[in-house]
Amino acid sequence: MLAQISSFRERCSPLSVALFVGPHFSAFHVAIPCLVFSPEVFLGPPLFSFKVCAEGAQKGPHGLGLEPQWGLEALAEAHIVIIPGWHDPSSRPSDALIAALRACRARGARIVGLCLGAYVLAYAGLLNGQEATTYWEYAQDFAERFPAVSFKADALYVNSDRLTTSAGVTAGLDCCLAIVREYCGSAAANKIAQRLVLPAYREGGQAQLIEKPVPSSSRDTRINDLLELLRRNLATPCSLDAMARHVHMSRRTLTRSFYEATGMTVSQWLLAERLQRSQVLLETSGQSIETIAESVGFGSAASLRTNFRKVFGVAPREWRRDFGIESDD
Template identity: 50%
Template sequence: MPALTVAVIATDGFSPFHFSVPCILFGSAMPQPDLFRVDICAEKPGVVLSDIGLSINVEHGLERLDVADIVIVPYWNHAGEKPSGALLDALIRAWQRGAEVVGLCLGTYVLAYSGLLDGHRAATHWEFEQDFIERFPSVHLDSNSLYTSDERLITSAGTAAGIDCCLNIIRDHYGSAIANRVARRMVVPPYREGGQAQFIERPVPVSTRDGKMNELMDYLRRNLEKQHDLDSLAGFVNMSRRTLTRHFFRATGTTPGDWLNAERLQRSQELLETTDSSIERVAEMAGFQSPVSFRQSFKARFSVSPSEWRRAFRGPATAADKAE
């Protein structure tokens, strides 16, 4: 079987890290050299400057996309700028003749601008989620997955998720054994559990223009471990349940129950990262009614368990984790 040709596209202002990921994984990290051949391409061959001043001398133009098995856009430095028609047309031709077309991180924007992603699933960096949705309403953005694959259109979430995405492409073509060997050479996990959700910052409103709602939120933050219901909260601010709900939503954009759950989850994250407390104790201090409800709520929001979160953001398991 001849080596699969991978065309990696260098664009002005490229990120050296994002660009190096496919070049290394399909190149020097492979256990044998005859599985992939990497060609670096650019719209205009010659010197292409990165976003930090490094430059590369590119030999091939976009004509290499007409023969490549896999075409990769590793980054795009201008989310609000539509790529040239020449680049978009080359990507469309590559996909129409059967190539896999890949967008890593903000490279997903390039695929979206081409129209190839219309009606398909896609992933990109979580910080650009809202911008992407507004620009490309016809694309089904998956806000949690580290990577997606939909009819030879492959996209990844931000930064290091490109490694996961490329490993999955290797796995699809040559199996887990080869992908695992590449992962070992890269000193990365061959497959990461969970998804992008665990890294997304979802700030909870800290204060609003409504003094009474600010007073209520301050009170709740000081008493997260206690149980609260709508009646007690309404009594605290001398309002009816309906009036409280209306004022709270107007001030925060959410309900008291959802706001309180988000605060408790945020508090639990801090406790998992900074204390050795058991999962049961963390659940209690954050105000969850039981460890079971805590685990369920945490998993539903972040797609990983509390113990997995602690391992990911703190390091080796503590005695409390081992006891669990």
């Protein structure tokens, strides 16, 4: 792999990276691509050239400021353009920035939105019809604001036709290292990760460790009544027919009304609620995995483990180890 990198370096100039810094920037999010793509971080011939640009002087937190050497013209020839966050999801970027990003897209540049930087790409219309992600706290806002985007709420980072978006905070590091790996190979990415004292690789599809959003109520009082009944009786099997009788609806009407009220099917809602309750019990109680599984309606520890790992990417015992109370199971 090192031979391949050397061969690339002999044949080509370093890949150019342009980092656009917006108003009220986050110092941490700006620092991530600076660390990963800086020529100084890789011992040997540089793999990337790196420019920081902005639309004039910018203010950051705690009195930090930025007076960039380059403006939007730096985006015009960059192989990779990175937006490291965005100060306000409700704030549309300038027309000049949107036009510059669309021009980058048209000529085939890689465009990256780290954390809330995904909003900038979405406002520019670049993500329409593409998959994308962002910081989990803004998942619902993003999905509602940009319905034309195929949103992946749990991913650490997503690549979709030279458009890359990441979740928040340290997921930006995973995302940037994945880009290095894609362009320069694993040896280069591993070397950078080693110098930054980071794990060399986390799969982009690995779940963000978040509490699954489960609707607590709806505008339909009958569905609200059913949700409360189901929450009180998670361990008790309840058929769709029994639920329909409880709310005085036909089975078909219940299915449609439940989805309209919660955005989930009944089975999806029950799974999410059971997983959320499992998280709470793992964090706050010393109950065994088997006891928790039975109390939330999974029926067996094996079923809990399978569903928990599928959704959160870790086993219940690992979740308890990281966030909760030790037990003997």
